Amino acid sequence: QGRYGVFDVHYQVDSRELDKVVFITWVTDSLPIKQKMLYASSNKALRAKMTGIHTEIQCNDASDLKLENVIAKCRQKSYE
Numbered sequence: 001q002g003r004y005g006v007f008d009v010h011y012q013v014d015s016r017e018l019d020k021v022v023f024i025t026w027v028t029d030s031l032p033i034k035q036k037m038l039y040a041s042s043n044k045a046l047r048a049k050m051t052g053i054h055t056e057i058q059c060n061d062a063s064d065l066k067l068e069n070v071i072a073k074c075r076q077k078s079y080e
Contacts, residue, residue: 002027002039004046006053011071020054020074023047029060 003026010019027039047056055077059065 002031002035004043006050007070009067009070009074011074013075018074020077021052022070022074023050023053023056024059024065024070025057026059026065 005024005026007022007024008019009022010017012018025039025043027036031039047053055074057064057070057073063069
């Protein structure tokens with residue numbers, strides 16, 4: 001199944017406390033293509049209504065959700 005989530009991610013860089021709002025979509029590889037397309041189109045509509053999102057991450061398996069991977073994605077989008 002597909003899922004959406006919004007998370008406030010807290011982390012440190014050079015002893016500075018940072019927090020970023022992250023929009024995560026979860027779509028497993030085993031999901032039928034029709035459902036994947038539905039989630040993709042719904043994602044665009046949902047995302048258009050949100051403000052304050054720093055990073056958007058698409059996850060396909062549990063390793064994508066590891067905190068260190070989420071923080072790495074946040075740092076890619078920042079000029080820290």
